[in-house]
Amino acid sequence: MQELEQRPGGVTGPAPAVLAQGVTKRFGGVVALDNVTFSARAGEVTALVGDNGAGKSTLIRCLSGVHSPDEGGLFMNGAPVTFSGPNDARLAGIETVHQNLALADNLDVAANLFLGRELSGGPRSLFRLRKKPMEAKAAELIDEYGIRMPNIKAKVGAMSGGQRQGIAIARAVGWGSEVVLMDEPTAALGVKETGRVLEVVRSLADRGLAVVLISHNIEQVMQVSDFVWVLRGGHMIADLRAENTNTQEVVHYITTGVGLGA
Numbered sequence: 171m172q173e174l175e176q177r178p179g180g181v182t183g184p185a186p187a188v189l190a191q192g193v194t195k196r197f198g199g200v201v202a203l204d205n206v207t208f209s210a211r212a213g214e215v216t217a218l219v220g221d222n223g224a225g226k227s228t229l230i231r232c233l234s235g236v237h238s239p240d241e242g243g244l245f246m247n248g249a250p251v252t253f254s255g256p257n258d259a260r261l262a263g264i265e266t267v268h269q270n271l272a273l274a275d276n277l278d279v280a281a282n283l284f285l286g287r288e289l290s291g292g293p294r295s296l297f298r299l300r301k302k303p304m305e306a307k308a309a310e311l312i313d314e315y316g317i318r319m320p321n322i323k324a325k326v327g328a329m330s331g332g333q334r335q336g337i338a339i340a341r342a343v344g345w346g347s348e349v350v351l352m353d354e355p356t357a358a359l360g361v362k363e364t365g366r367v368l369e370v371v372r373s374l375a376d377r378g379l380a381v382v383l384i385s386h387n388i389e390q391v392m393q394v395s396d397f398v399w400v401l402r403g404g405h406m407i408a409d410l411r412a413e414n415t416n417t418q419e420v421v422h423y424i425t426t427g428v429g430l431g432a
């Protein structure tokens with residue numbers, strides 16, 4: 171279904187790859203998201219920014235099937251979807267790199283890439299993993315996404331933050347996903363590693379994925395994003411075209427709730 175929809179800046183285009191409409195999520199007395207609308211389109215990096223506790227991870231968890239919204243709905247390419255768990259979201263084409271990467275430190279790269287979806291050799295050897303095909307596929311993914319990895323047989327626990335992030339990203343995008351949600355992929359990285367991860371982020375969008383990027387580093391956000399959405403205290407207060415704004419204004423929105431001209 172191709173729906174036309176008005177978007178910021180008066181541009182019209184096809185329905186977003188993913189849309190959260192009027193989503194409210196409460197935890198006891200805390201309203202983590204209050205009637206929040208957010209969308210991300212194929213081929214674009216859509217940033218989601220805001221202070222600690224603004225509701226960013228909660229929104230990501232609603233989009234990835236971890237939480238069910240108390241109110242509001244989710245749509246993919248214009249069609250309503252409901253997820254009763256992360257697996258439903260995955261099957262629909264939404265993959266997530268969570269704030270904590272959830273890698274298994276004692277396993278090697280291939281095993282981490284296949285966590286939860288190991289290739290098995292049919293019913294008789296259901297629980298015996300086919301190591302060679304997994305390693306070959308792992309090498310292909312690592313290569314395809316330009317992730318620098320000394321040895322895919324090395325245990326992940328001994329790897330640098332950037333390499334770990336690379337594995338988590340390859341795991342998320344290597345399976346025909348349409349939407350990839352990244353919750354602070356550069357938070358723990360050095361300058362060089364951050365640069366590489368941002369290149370991967372951009373290249374994923376250039377390949378046609380809808381990429382959602384959460385980061386506290388607004389300068390980085392401005393480098394790679396097409397749109398910047400600002401959450402503040404559970405409210406979506408701005409959706410800005412990156413080329414029409416700047417770091418200073420985005421920071422102003424985050425800290426005061428209004429833009430520079432206001």
Ligand SMILES: Nc1ncnc2c1ncn2[C@@H]1O[C@H](COP(=O)(O)OP(=O)(O)OP(=O)(O)O)[C@@H](O)[C@H]1O
Pocket residue numbers: 197200201202220221222223224225226227228229
């Ligand atoms: N599982 C939970 N149970 C109770 N409260 C929660 C839960 N998850 C989030 N919250 C609350 O919801 C609000 C939003 O939290 P969230 O983690 O979404 O913020 P965030 O924008 O991701 O912050 P940060 O930048 O620190 O990661 C906070 O007040 C938080 O304490």
Ligand SMILES: [Mg+2]
Pocket residue numbers: 226227228269353
């Ligand atoms: Mg968070």
